[in-house]
Amino acid sequence: MGVSGQPMDAVVVRYADAFPQYRVHHLLRTAGVESGLARVGGIAVAGAAYHGLGIPACIASGRAAAHALL
Helix, strand or coil, X not given: CCCCCCCCXXXXXXXXXXXXXXXXXXXXXXXXXXXXXXXXXXCCCCCHHHHCCCHHHHHHHHHHHHHHXX
């Protein structure tokens, strides 16, 4: 994909003894982000912020993003 070098930024957020809660209409916002990125092309999003909080959901999200870029 032509990406190399050190990341410019990284953020770690820890939720002690709790899972974060998605806001109302989260899926509509997520669909809007993904739709906009699909129009631009070459960019995909993945992680707990989009389609699930658990590790299996994050792995699936990463795989889906990778497949969308390939």
